[in-house]
Every structure is written in structure tokens, then in C-alpha cells.
Amino acid sequence: MKVAVVGGGISGLAVAHRLRSRGRDAVLLESSARLGGAVGTHARDGYLVEQGPNSFLDREPATRELAAALNLEGRIRAADAAAKRRYVYTRGRLRAVPASPPAFLGSDILPLGAKLRVMGELFTGRAPEGVDESLAQFGRRHLGRMATEVLLDAVQTGIYAGDVERLSVAATFPPLVKLEREHRSLILGAIRTQKAQRKALPAGTGVTGGTAAPPKLSGALSSFEGGLQALIDALASSLGDVARVGAKVEGLERVEGGWRLMVEEHGRRSELTAEQVVLAVPAHVATRLLQPLDATLAAKVGEIEYAPIAVVHLGFDPGTTPAPDGFGFLVPRVEKRRLLGSIHVSTTFPFRVEGGRVLYSCMVGGARQPDLVKLDEAALVALAREELKALAGVTAAPSFTQVFRWPAGIPQYNVGHLERVAAIDVALQRWPGLHLTGNAYKGIGINDCIRNGALLGDALASET
Numbered sequence: 001m002k003v004a005v006v007g008g009g010i011s012g013l014a015v016a017h018r019l020r021s022r023g024r025d026a027v028l029l030e031s032s033a034r035l036g037g038a039v040g041t042h043a044r045d046g047y048l049v050e051q052g053p054n055s056f057l058d059r060e061p062a063t064r065e066l067a068a069a070l071n072l073e074g075r076i077r078a079a080d081a082a083a084k085r086r087y088v089y090t091r092g093r094l095r096a097v098p099a100s101p102p103a104f105l106g107s108d109i110l111p112l113g114a115k116l117r118v119m120g121e122l123f124t125g126r127a128p129e130g131v132d133e134s135l136a137q138f139g140r141r142h143l144g145r146m147a148t149e150v151l152l153d154a155v156q157t158g159i160y161a162g163d164v165e166r167l168s169v170a171a172t173f174p175p176l177v178k179l180e181r182e183h184r185s186l187i188l189g190a191i192r193t194q195k196a197q198r199k200a201l202p203a204g205t206g207v208t209g210g211t212a213a214p215p216k217l218s219g220a221l222s223s224f225e226g227g228l229q230a231l232i233d234a235l236a237s238s239l240g241d242v243a244r245v246g247a248k249v250e251g252l253e254r255v256e257g258g259w260r261l262m263v264e265e266h267g268r269r270s271e272l273t274a275e276q277v278v279l280a281v282p283a284h285v286a287t288r289l290l291q292p293l294d295a296t297l298a299a300k301v302g303e304i305e306y307a308p309i310a311v312v313h314l315g316f317d318p319g320t321t322p323a324p325d326g327f328g329f330l331v332p333r334v335e336k337r338r339l340l341g342s343i344h345v346s347t348t349f350p351f352r353v354e355g356g357r358v359l360y361s362c363m364v365g366g367a368r369q370p371d372l373v374k375l376d377e378a379a380l381v382a383l384a385r386e387e388l389k390a391l392a393g394v395t396a397a398p399s400f401t402q403v404f405r406w407p408a409g410i411p412q413y414n415v416g417h418l419e420r421v422a423a424i425d426v427a428l429q430r431w432p433g434l435h436l437t438g439n440a441y442k443g444i445g446i447n448d449c450i451r452n453g454a455l456l457g458d459a460l461a462s463e464t
């Protein structure tokens with residue numbers, strides 16, 4: 001066996017798929033009874049509910065390439081145009097997030113003084129070299145305290161469910177740091193970048209039309225017909241016997257010419273040897289497997305924290321509650337509420353509900369309130385209902401509820417993350433044939449996992 005991939009989430013599946021499509025010998029071992037890890041869709045009572053991720057942005061070539069290889073391109077479903085509108089709960093109500101700088105000046109998302117402070121961003125200096133700032137430090141320097149507490153915190157909550165005071169700006173939003181490095185001011189940088197992009201487009205072409213062929217990547221928020229499960233099902237059938245579910249890797253040993261894996265498969269213990277091993281498991285599992293091998297490496301990996309999160313789906317019969325506007329809303333920490341935010345699924349992806357039903361997917365917990373995720377299902381549903389009523393005025397009773405809990409939900413790229421990952425990469429050089437991938441290291445989105453998985457698959461295929 002050339003390559004053993006441990007973990008059948010989207011990261012491990014992407015590695016295994018790339019290896020197989022390049023004709024390489026591989027096996028994928030997944031401990032649970034199904035493939036997909038966090039990604040999975042459930043069809044029940046006229047609703048398609050996602051247990052974890054809701055969507056991806058159609059801007060990653062590796063994701064498109066994978067969809068094309070799996071014959072799924074025709075099943076990509078872009079979000080409804082209404083999903084372009086987003087809301088933040090601030091100062092007592094939901095307020096629309098402005099879509100452009102002129103709209104920002106005219107909007108009520110921040111009070112006047114805070115908006116003027118944002119304009120003062122034009123005069124911000126660069127951060128001192130070599131400082132790994134938190135998102136909050138970076139935000140306060142550039143945008144002021146209030147924009148950081150309201151806007152930046154809401155944005156990170158929607159992706160990381162993290163703590164704005166602890167997340168590293170360089171690890172979570174690298175384009176912001178790049179803009180600062182190159183242009184000093186984010187506003188100046190954004191204007192110059194936009195101008196350069198317009199100049200680079202040949203006459204007669206534009207993003208929304210023109211004479212050239214339409215761009216392949218729409219940039220749109222997307223899912224698949226049938227939900228994200230469609231991607232997992234297609235990967236599972238493409239991999240066939242290569243992917244083994246119910247196969248938990250319990251140990252890892254260096255042996256002559258490669259690696260020995262101790263596997264517990266459907267109650268039976270067995271061993272498997274491979275020239276290369278890819279650990280595509282959560283960091284806390286990788287730490288356990290690495291501990292007997294290299295305590296220093298294991299400790300570094302173990303430093304990566306996760307925020308727990310619960311997804312509470314509330315479905316409403318047709319006509320019982322108005323269809324909400326936009327993609328959804330986020331709630332900054334400063335509001336001291338118990339909801340991180342909610343996705344208006346039926347507005348964003350109407351195909352995910354039957355016959356005029358309304359579906360909210362509420363997010364609870366995160367680094368902000370990890371203990372809420374431990375509540376039982378009934379308490380989580382009650383909490384989500386109370387918060388939806390208080391924040392968005394939803395008074396109707398849902399006829400459908402479903403809760404998914406993720407005790408180790410979202411990896412937190414806290415200050416020091418980039419240095420930590422660099423140290424992990426260096427330590428891995430001591431162990432030829434051992435590789436780590438997955439959402440804990442170099443990107444948490446589905447697109448990141450697929451891109452990093454494909455890159456690793458390519459690198460291994462070229463080696464073997």
C-alpha cells in the first residue's frame with residue numbers, strides 16, 4: 001500500500017480522490033459509520049438540513065475541478081440574489097450590512113461618530129514588523145473600537161465563532177494584512193486594487209457581461225442540488241472500496257520503508273502498512289496518534305484549540321411566519337445575547353424546503369459561550385426560539401426542529417497560529433512519509449480543505 005489516508009472528512013476525501021485520479025494506490029480509513037465528517041445533509045419532513053457547513057463560495061478552482069471530476073457541476077446551486085443582503089443585530093435591532101462604501105456612509109449600521117472613525121482609517125500607520133496581532137488589535141487600529149466590536153466581530157463570528165481578542169488577524173484574514181503591508185490603509189488598498197482590476201480587464205468585458213466567455217467561477221455562495229451531501233456521496237461512489245468506514249486508526253508506528261497503522265475495524269483489530277500516511281483527522285486526534293512517536297510535535301498540534309458549536313434548525317409550516325429577508329444575521333459579542341447568528345436557509349436556498357416552508361439555522365456557543373453547546377436538545381431549541389423572537393420578531397411555533405452539536409466544532413486560529421503551523425511543518429521533516437492536513441492548519445472552509453487536500457494528493461502522487 002502506498003498511501004493510507006486517516007479521516008474521511010472532506011479533507012481526507014480530497015486527498016484520496018486526487019491520489020486515485022492520478023492512478024495511485026491508496027486506502028482511506030474513517031472511524032465513523034459514514035464519510036463526510038462535518039459535512040452532511042439530512043432530508044426530513046420537507047426540509048434539507050445541513051448538520052455542519054451550509055455552503056461554499058464558488059471561487060476556488062480546486063472545488064470546481066473536484067465537482068467537474070465527479071460530474072457535479074450541473075448540480076451546483078447558487079444562492080438566491082436575496083442572500084446578498086446580510087444583517088447584524090446591533091443597538092436593539094437587525095440592521096442591513098451596507099454593500100458598498102457610499103451605502104456605508106448612508107447606513108445606520110454604526111452611529112455617525114463610529115462611521116467617521118472608520119473614514120479615519122485612511123491615516124492608519126502600519127503595524128510594527130513581526131507582531132502577530134489579534135483581530136481586535138488590528139481592527140481597533142484601523143477601524144476604531146466600535147466598528148471592531150460590531151462589524152469585525154460579526155464577520156469573524158460567521159466564520160470562526162471565535163474570540164476577536166484571541167484570533168490572529170494574519171491567520172484568519174490574511175488579505176487584510178497584505179493590504180496593510182502593501183498600501184498601509186485598507187481603504188486606499190481596496191480602491192487601488194479595484195482600479196488595477198478594472199484596468200486589467202480587456203475593453204468590452206466585465207464581471208456581469210461583455211464579449212468574453214463568462215468566467216467559470218461565479219463567486220456565488222453555493223450548495224449542491226440535494227445539499228452538500230451530494231459532494232460526499234459522489235466522492236464515496238468514486239472511491240468505492242478505497243474508502244473504509246467503521247475503521248478507526250488507534251496507533252501509528254514507524255517501520256522499515258514506511259508506517260504501520262493499528263486499526264480497529266468493526267470490532268476487529270488489524271494492522272496495515274503504508275509507505276506514506278496522511279492524518280486528516282481533527283488536531284486532538286492527531287495529537288493522540290503522534291504522542292508515542294514525537295511528544296514535541298504532538299504537543300504543538302495539541303495547542304490548536306477548537307470552539308464548540310451547536311446548529312439548531314427551526315422549520316415553520318407555510319404561512320405561519322413571514323419569509324425572512326437576506327442570507328441571515330450575526331450577533332456581535334457586545335450585545336450579550338445567546339445566539340451567534342442565524343442563516344435564513346429558505347431564503348438563501350429555496351430548493352432546500354418544500355412548498356413555502358421557512359427554515360432558520362441558528363448557531364449557538366462558539367468560543368464566546370462554549371457551555372451552551374452542552375445544553376440538551378430541548379433547551380437548545382427553547383433558547384433558539386427565545387432568541388429568534390427577541391432579535392428577529394419570530395413569534396410562530398416551529399413544527400420542525402433538529403439539533404446538531406459539535407463539541408470540537410471550529411478550529412481557532414488564535415495568535416501564534418502561523419508560527420505554530422510553521423513549527424509543525426518543520427517537525428514533520430523528521431518523519432518522512434508522515435503528513436498532516438485538515439481544517440486545523442491552513443484554512444477552515446470547505447474550499448480550503450479541498451484545495452489543501454488536492455495539493456497534498458498531487459505532491460504525494462508525484463513522489464510515489
Ligand SMILES: Cc1cc2nc3c(=O)[nH]c(=O)nc-3n(C[C@H](O)[C@H](O)[C@H](O)COP(=O)(O)OP(=O)(O)OC[C@H]3O[C@@H](n4cnc5c(N)ncnc54)[C@H](O)[C@@H]3O)c2cc1C
Nearest residue numbers: 007009010011031037038052053054055249438439445446
Ligand atoms: C457547524 C459548522 C458550520 C460550518 N459552516 C461552514 C460553511 O458554511 N462553509 C464552509 O466552507 N465551512 C464551514 N464549516 C467548516 C468546514 O465544514 C470544516 O472545516 C470541514 O468540513 C472540516 O473537514 P475535515 O475533513 O478537515 O475535518 P472533519 O470533517 O472533522 O473530518 C475528520 C474525520 O476524521 C475522522 N476520524 C477521527 N478520528 C479518527 C481515527 N482515529 N481514525 C479514522 N478516522 C478518524 C472523523 O470521524 C471525521 O470524519 C463549518 C463547520 C461547522 C462545524
